[in-house]
Amino acid sequence: MQNFEYANPTTLNDALGLLGSAWGEADVLAGGTDLLSLMKEYIHSPKRVVNIKNIKELGGISKVGSGLRIGATVTLDELSSNAMVKQMYPSLAQAAMEVSSPQLRNMGTVGGDLCQRPRCWYFRGGSGLLGQDESGKSLVATGENKYHAIFGSGPAWFVSASSFGPALIALGAKVTLQSASGKREIPVSEFFVSPKSNGEREIALKPNEILTQIVIPAAGKNANYEVRHREAVDWPLTAAAVNLTMAGNVVKSATVVMGHVAATPWRASQAEQMLTGKTINVELADKAGEAAVANATPLSGNSYKVQLAKVAVKRAILRAAGIAI
Ligand SMILES: Cc1cc2nc3c(=O)[nH]c(=O)nc-3n(C[C@H](O)[C@H](O)[C@H](O)COP(=O)(O)OP(=O)(O)OC[C@H]3O[C@@H](n4cnc5c(N)ncnc54)[C@H](O)[C@@H]3O)c2cc1C
Incomplete structure (x- = not known):
């Protein structure tokens, strides 16, 4: 996992002020059951993590x-x-x-x-959200796709x-x-x-x-x-x-x-x-x-x-x- 700055705001306004304008600048942390795995697997490496669990107005x-x-x-x-x-x-x-x-x-x-985030093993394995090789060819369409989509016209098959x-x-x-x-x-x-x-x-x-x-x-x-x-x-x-x-x-x-x-x-x-x-x-x-x-x-x-x-x-x-x- 890459180093990151941790913020623990208690108001929604403070939390919103800590977010960035592009993905990768800051990620919201709630229960962490998905975000922490994404960070450990280097799929997400935010510079800042903003914990929202202590913001009362987000509960109830x-x-x-x-x-x-x-x-x-x-x-x-x-x-x-x-x-x-x-x-x-x-x-x-x-x-x-x-x-x-x-x-x-x-x-x-x-x-x-x-x-x-999607559980697609190509995404989780680092081949991008669409699960493609370097030439842009779908790895899902011809690969291991038993848990993938049965509806839709792509290019997303997760x-x-x-x-x-x-x-x-x-x-x-x-x-x-x-x-x-x-x-x-x-x-x-x-x-x-x-x-x-x-x-x-x-x-x-x-x-x-x-x-x-x-x-x-x-x-x-x-x-x-x-x-x-x-x-x-x-x-x-x-x-x-x-x-x-x-x-x-x-x-x-x-x-x-x-x-x-x-x-x-x-x-x-x-x-x-x-x-x-x-x-x-x-x-x-x-x-x-x-x-x-x-x-x-x-x-x-x-x-x-x-x-x-x-x-x-x-x-x-x-x-x-x-x-x-
Ligand atoms: C083994 C396993 C089995 C699972 N089975 C199921 C299942 O059957 N069905 C199912 O639906 N889910 C399933 N899940 C997923 C689980 O429900 C989610 O991981 C969990 O609900 C995510 O909530 P969290 O608070 O931990 O999110 P986090 O891990 O904290 O965040 C997840 C993502 O959402 C973002 N995020 C979180 N809250 C907010 C918010 N309020 N605003 C903006 N962004 C936010 C984070 O930045 C991150 O990208 C399973 C997970 C595991 C590990």
Whole structure:
């Protein structure tokens, strides 16, 4: 790890004043469960590290209108055990609870989960965000790609690592991004971006900004379902988050978002259309799962993920509707 200056501000204004205008000048430190590995592996070597855990205004979960505000430094453990979150947004509580190991849930924060860097082994091995050789050829397309994207047209083939991304998009949540010169609020669906070059980031955050909070509106029946290789410390292979607005037994509108299948959380609009105006049953959920993956374009080594994504969508729909899976 390279030497760095450490700052420990207690106010948001002080923290914002310590950030730089370009990546590499200063990195925000929350729980450190991702940042410290990145620094040890020389993927990030910031000149300054700004700890935000002692800034009170970045914490807490509170009611806002009929929804909730979740501070960026709320830990995954706080989130998954919060009574309001469990009651209003079971999809989010489920996503938090599935992040394996109590140690990670105790240290990791919601803001850090959304800002974590991709787990792609080419990126983590030093071949850049797009995983390319010196001539710019994709190492992913012809290499070891069993955990990579099954949707999208490149050049980014990593999968978005955040389990909260799909759940928050399905719930219609927004994030607040604040810099010394002001703040902006954007839908979580616009926070994740598919980079076109190695110099870009996979999220809309700028180097001089801190993600301060997430605001979630009132939601319908919602659920998350993850398909995992094992019940141990690892990311899901695929996941799906569903939010159903109901009129009695009929779906008035549906949002279905798949996770760990593309460089960004991936909206399954065909599945949403299939559910609208219908009553959920196992057959319909199965068809919606099929529709969700109809346009998948797996790489050489990951076509198995198509079936897993289909199952995740089907089971998330059934779980949201309260039907046993
Ligand atoms: C073995 C293992 C298994 C995991 N499994 C899962 C999983 O199943 N699903 C899942 O979603 N995640 C998983 N994770 C990731 C884990 O949830 C994240 O590492 C954690 O949430 C990051 O939070 P943190 O507070 O520790 O972030 P940090 O490590 O402190 O920061 C991570 C990144 O975000 C930036 N950052 C942090 N907070 C902010 C902020 N408020 N504003 C701006 N930038 C910020 C940092 O600068 C850094 O680049 C796993 C991690 C490990 C190590």
